[in-house]
Amino acid sequence: MISVVGCGYLGVTHAAGMAELGHDVIAVDVDAAKISALASGRVPFFEPGLDELVGRHLASGRLRFTTSYEEAATADVHFICVGTPQQSNGTSADLSHLDAVVEQLGPHLVSECLVVGKSTVPVGTAARLAAKLHAVAPAGENVSVAWNPEFLSEGKAISDTLHPERLVLGVPHARAEQMLREVYARIIDAGVPVVVADLPTAEVIKSAANSFMATKLSFINAISEFCDASGADITVVTQALAYDTRIGGKFFTSGLGFGGGCVSKDIRALLARADELGVGHALAFLAEIDAVNMRCRDRVVELLRKQCGGSFTGRRIAVLGAAFKPGTDDIRDSPALHVANVIHREDGEVAVYDPRAMDNARRAFPELGYAPTLLDAVRGADAVALLTDWDEFAVADPYLLGEEVKQRNVVDARHLLDTAGWQAAGWNYAAPGRPALQQRVPAPSI
Numbered sequence: 001m002i003s004v005v006g007c008g009y010l011g012v013t014h015a016a017g018m019a020e021l022g023h024d025v026i027a028v029d030v031d032a033a034k035i036s037a038l039a040s041g042r043v044p045f046f047e048p049g050l051d052e053l054v055g056r057h058l059a060s061g062r063l064r065f066t067t068s069y070e071e072a073a074t075a076d077v078h079f080i081c082v083g084t085p086q087q088s089n090g091t092s093a094d095l096s097h098l099d100a101v102v103e104q105l106g107p108h109l110v111s112e113c114l115v116v117g118k119s120t121v122p123v124g125t126a127a128r129l130a131a132k133l134h135a136v137a138p139a140g141e142n143v144s145v146a147w148n149p150e151f152l153s154e155g156k157a158i159s160d161t162l163h164p165e166r167l168v169l170g171v172p173h174a175r176a177e178q179m180l181r182e183v184y185a186r187i188i189d190a191g192v193p194v195v196v197a198d199l200p201t202a203e204v205i206k207s208a209a210n211s212f213m214a215t216k217l218s219f220i221n222a223i224s225e226f227c228d229a230s231g232a233d234i235t236v237v238t239q240a241l242a243y244d245t246r247i248g249g250k251f252f253t254s255g256l257g258f259g260g261g262c263v264s265k266d267i268r269a270l271l272a273r274a275d276e277l278g279v280g281h282a283l284a285f286l287a288e289i290d291a292v293n294m295r296c297r298d299r300v301v302e303l304l305r306k307q308c309g310g311s312f313t314g315r316r317i318a319v320l321g322a323a324f325k326p327g328t329d330d331i332r333d334s335p336a337l338h339v340a341n342v343i344h345r346e347d348g349e350v351a352v353y354d355p356r357a358m359d360n361a362r363r364a365f366p367e368l369g370y371a372p373t374l375l376d377a378v379r380g381a382d383a384v385a386l387l388t389d390w391d392e393f394a395v396a397d398p399y400l401l402g403e404e405v406k407q408r409n410v411v412d413a414r415h416l417l418d419t420a421g422w423q424a425a426g427w428n429y430a431a432p433g434r435p436a437l438q439q440r441v442p443a444p445s446i
């Protein structure tokens with residue numbers, strides 16, 4: 001039997017994925033309301049296909065949810081999926097949830113078992129937690145600790161879990177490797193590459209992966225800033241670079257930069273850990289990666305401010321998007337809501353619309369204005385800010401929307417729209433890194 005500790009975006013997906021692989025799974029969380037929802041088949045967040053997968057395995061009897069650590073402790077393999085958010089100091093990771101798991105689960109571990117961390121952690125965490133677990137668990141050193149970092153991306157979490165690009169098994173000994181190979185047998189048999197490593201190497205692999213992605217995005221966003229200054233068009237620059245297979249076009253769309261619950265906090269935590277280890281200079285560039293990313297948000301605000309005549313006071317802005325990216329209702333560190341909040345603070349009236357993330361956005365920022373549909377959001381707007389690249393926005397009819405707004409101003413922060421089509425419909429189209437387009441195109445006479 002497998003236990004999964006922590007029923008958030010990662011934990012629920014992992015638990016359901018393990019049940020799909022044929023294992024008996026018990027998933028535990030300290031949040032009783034969450035567990036009660038999950039036990040009745042309601043996943044408390046949106047992830048495509050997860051409701052169905054959880055429902056299927058509740059019905060098959062292979063998946064259970066509980067708040068009881070005692071019950072979960074009977075498993076042979078325990079996957080730890082609790083959060084590792086940013087500390088209030090804004091840099092290092094808060095590992096208190098992981099420590100709490102060791103204190104809550106540890107005393108119930110009375111026989112040989114494997115505890116496998118999946119949460120993203122600073123290097124050295126696994127060894128520290130292993131020592132702590134050995135001290136509190138009655139089974140002592142018969143409790144082994146492995147680290148198996150997770151690379152899933154929200155919106156395609158199920159497929160990333162069942163068909164990952166690689167498995168990283170950070171293990172202290174061959175027996176732990178063998179147990180993990182048995183857990184993932186169906187995935188490994190399908191030919192997925194397995195990287196076996198020691199604990200610190202596995203921890204570093206995960207931090208390095210997210211840092212590389214952040215670097216790739218901030219690189220193209222920095223070039224976008226340079227395009228603004230030099231008159232070049234970032235979309236054409238990106239297209240040409242992407243044809244080079246050494247660079248590639250994946251994860252290379254510039255505009256509003258990265259957000260979400262992981263990438264930003266992970267690069268900050270890596271930098272903080274590098275500082276602690278005395279090699280902060282080697283990764284100092286990550287601070288600039290972060291700064292470029294945060295400037296993306298300022299640049300989009302500036303484009304909107306310009307369209308509003310220099311000030312948001314008395315202006316209504318349609319904010320299209322609240323989720324940090326399409327395919328999820330996750331609003332953690334959402335660039336879209338960051339922009340909405342700046343406009344609100346500068347006395348603009350915002351009307352936020354998102355196909356999935358409205359409830360989360362409302363809960364977190366009740367002071368913002370919200371609209372129930374796309375058309376309601378744009379009605380009477382002085383400018384439309386396209387901030388999350390949902391398909392619904394890509395296919396919106398610029399003529400129809402043009403009838404609803406007060407002014408046909410649009411900032412396409414995700415380079416999503418058919419530029420020529422919107423301009424032909426009389427829109428003043430602006431986008432980061434595309435300075436030549438940032439001039440008023442006269443509305444056609446219809």
Ligand SMILES: NC(=O)C1=CN([C@@H]2O[C@H](COP(=O)(O)OP(=O)(O)OC[C@H]3O[C@@H](n4cnc5c(N)ncnc54)[C@H](O)[C@@H]3O)[C@@H](O)[C@H]2O)C=CC1
Nearest residue numbers: 006007008009010029030031082083084097100119120150
């Ligand atoms: N969300 C994602 O796409 C991915 C997340 N990760 C990493 O996975 C970890 C978890 O991330 P999310 O699932 O997004 O976080 P989350 O915040 O959605 O979920 C964490 C869950 O842990 C529970 N929890 C906290 N303390 C607990 C305790 N003592 N015992 C039992 N449950 C407890 C919380 O109630 C919550 O349900 C983080 O380290 C993150 O960096 C890694 C890859 C992908």
Ligand SMILES: O=C(O)[C@H]1O[C@H](OP(=O)(O)OP(=O)(O)OC[C@H]2O[C@@H](n3ccc(=O)[nH]c3=O)[C@H](O)[C@@H]2O)[C@H](O)[C@@H](O)[C@@H]1O
Nearest residue numbers: 150151152153154251252253257258259260262263324325
């Ligand atoms: O460690 C994690 O938690 C996960 O973090 C990211 O996954 P996720 O946060 O779900 O989202 P991404 O798809 O990476 O997008 C991150 C941000 O980058 C932005 N982005 C993405 C791609 C792109 O081309 N341009 C761009 O601006 C998105 O809008 C979003 O705000 C990584 O992609 C996962 O591999 C990793 O497991």
